[in-house]
Amino acid sequence: MRAFGYTVAGDPAEAVRAAANTPGSAYVAGGTDLLNLMRDGAQTHDHLVDVNRLGLGGIAVDPRRLRIGGAARMRQVAEHPGVRREFPVLAQALLASASPQVRNMASIGGNLLQRTRCGYFRDSAAPCNKRTPGSGCPAITGQNRGHAILGGSDHCIATHPSDLAVALTALDATVHLLGPAGERAVPITDLYLLPGSTPDRETAMRPGELITGVDVPRTALAAESRYLKLRDRATFEFAVVSVAAALRTKGRVVRDVRLAFGGVGTRPWRDTRVEAALRGRPLTGQAIAEAGRLLVRDARAYEGNGFKVELVQRALASILGELGGLR
Ligand code: SF4
Numbered sequence: 001m002r003a004f005g006y007t008v009a010g011d012p013a014e015a016v017r018a019a020a021n022t023p024g025s026a027y028v029a030g031g032t033d034l035l036n037l038m039r040d041g042a043q044t045h046d047h048l049v050d051v052n053r054l055g056l057g058g059i060a061v062d063p064r065r066l067r068i069g070g071a072a073r074m075r076q077v078a079e080h081p082g083v084r085r086e087f088p089v090l091a092q093a094l095l096a097s098a099s100p101q102v103r104n105m106a107s108i109g110g111n112l113l114q115r116t117r118c119g120y121f122r123d124s125a126a127p128c129n130k131r132t133p134g135s136g137c138p139a140i141t142g143q144n145r146g147h148a149i150l151g152g153s154d155h156c157i158a159t160h161p162s163d164l165a166v167a168l169t170a171l172d173a174t175v176h177l178l179g180p181a182g183e184r185a186v187p188i189t190d191l192y193l194l195p196g197s198t199p200d201r202e203t204a205m206r207p208g209e210l211i212t213g214v215d216v217p218r219t220a221l222a223a224e225s226r227y228l229k230l231r232d233r234a235t236f237e238f239a240v241v242s243v244a245a246a247l248r249t250k251g252r253v254v255r256d257v258r259l260a261f262g263g264v265g266t267r268p269w270r271d272t273r274v275e276a277a278l279r280g281r282p283l284t285g286q287a288i289a290e291a292g293r294l295l296v297r298d299a300r301a302y303e304g305n306g307f308k309v310e311l312v313q314r315a316l317a318s319i320l321g322e323l324g325g326l327r
Contacts, residue, residue, distance in 0.1 A: 001039045005047040012054045012178050012212055020180045020208045022047040027210050029071050029107035032098075033114040041124035042131055043115070051109075056212055061086060065218050070109035070176075070211040074098070074164070077108060086218055089225035089244050093167035096229040099236040109211035112165050112175070112191075113203070116158035117238050119143060129155045130199040137199075145304035146240070149312075151266035152300060156199030160192060160267050161238050167227055169268040170244035170260035173216045179209035188214075192267035221246045221256050228319040229262070230311065239263035241308055243315045247323040252282045254324075261295070264312050271295055283324040288317045 005022065009015035019025040024046035028034055037043035056069040061082030068077055077083055078094035098106065120126040120138050127135035137156055139147055147157040165188065173188045191203050216222065225246035231237040242262035248255045257278050261269040277291045292313030299309050320326070 001035075002044060002046075004038075004045055006050065007047065008050040008053060010053060012051075012056065012210065015049050015051050015054055016178055016180060016208060016210060018049045019047075019210070025049055025208075027051045027109070029110050030073070030102075030105035031110075032102050032106040033110060037115060037122070040122055042122050051107075051210065054212075056109075059083065061218065063218065066090075066216040068108050068214045068216075070213050071107045074103040074106045074108065074111060075100070078103065085223070087171065087216060087222050087225065089167045089170060089222070089227045089246065090164065090216070092227035093163040093229075093242075093244060096227060096242075097163045102236075108164070108214060111162055112168075112211060112214075114162055115202075117146065117161050118158040121158060130158060130195075130202075133198070133200050140302065143304065144302040146238070146263075147302065147305050148266045149264050149296070149299040149301050149305055149308050150261075150269055151194050153195045153197065153199070153266075155197050156195035156266065157302065158195070158199070158266060159263055160265070162268070163227065163229060163239060163242060163262060165192070165268040166239075166242055166260045166262035167225075167244040168214060168216065169270050170225065170246055170258045171216050171222050172258070173214050175211060176213040176215065177205060177209045178212045179206050181206070183212075185215075188268070189270055195266050221248050221258060224248055224323065225258075226319055226323055228315055230315055241312045241315050243312070243319045245316075245319045245323055247283075247320060249283055249324055252284075252324075254278045254281055254283050254287075257320075259316070261312060261316075264299075264308050278320075283320065283326065285317070285326070288320050289313070291320075292316050 007018045026045040028048045056071040058069040078091045084091045120128045148159045229242040239262045244260045246258040274295045
């Protein structure tokens with residue numbers, strides 16, 4: 001690994017200044033993804049700013065919202081009693097992620113900004129438009145079993161790997177940022193960009209911005225939420241397909257529903273047309289099947305990942321059936 005400088009910042013403003021003053025900086029908390037990327041040569045930085053001592057490790061539930069600090073650890077959030085009770089989809093998504101060792105180390109900010117698991121991206125000898133713009137996308141005609149069927153382009157079809165981001169997308173979370181120009185808040189649905197012709201631009205974050213926290217609205221719907229993750233083995237594996245769902249019914253009729261999907265999109269995938277198709281209707285097998293077909297209406301499958309078109313519809317039916325008491 002290439003040598004790099006290291007600064008331990010004492011508060012958020014100092015961290016942002018330290019990053020702004022040294023070109024090629026990145027923030028590091030647990031380092032569980034970043035250091036692997038640097039070791040593999042998929043990402044290079046001349047300077048890291050340690051954000052573990054900024055006072056951003058808190059987790060608080062009040063009557064209106066959940067606030068998670070950007071440096072809170074995955075395990076802490078997953079085990080927090082208020083999160084487990086009021087936002088079960090978040091706890092379930094976190095516990096379905098990584099390994100206990102990684103969950104002890106990895107921060108929430110780092111989890112949201114982890115990079116794709118596309119093997120070509122992580123192999124610095126392979127071409128990859130995301131790592132080296134203009135070099136090509138070998139995944140389109142190569143190994144693409146784990147790749148996206150929704151939101152891809154001719155330049156990139158990589159999925160975003162974070163389970164937590166999928167759950168936060170379903171719950172309309174807001175991400176708080178601090179950068180050289182000050183603070184701002186971005187809905188998580190606007191944080192991740194589609195690849196288009198610039199897959200190297202993954203988020204709406206500006207240079208030097210740091211994730212200071214995440215807010216999640218506290219609603220009755222959030223308390224009725226679940227995460228379903230389908231993967232090749234039961235632990236330490238990324239989603240082939242996942243669904244975060246929150247559902248409230250009155251009798252059999254859907255009063256409200258939120259859905260987000262992992263493993264199928266180039267970003268945590270939310271399609272409000274699917275939710276609108278279910279809202280106000282009796283929750284029946286036919287209604288769920290129609291919603292599933294709507295979800296994959298614009299899907300584009302490749303040689304290795306066509307099975308996801310069917311699998312994501314089955315996953316949707318499974319989780320809605322469970323939440324709606326159909327089975
Ligand atoms: Fe690179 Fe994206 Fe293509 Fe993977 S899918 S090789 S990340 S451009």
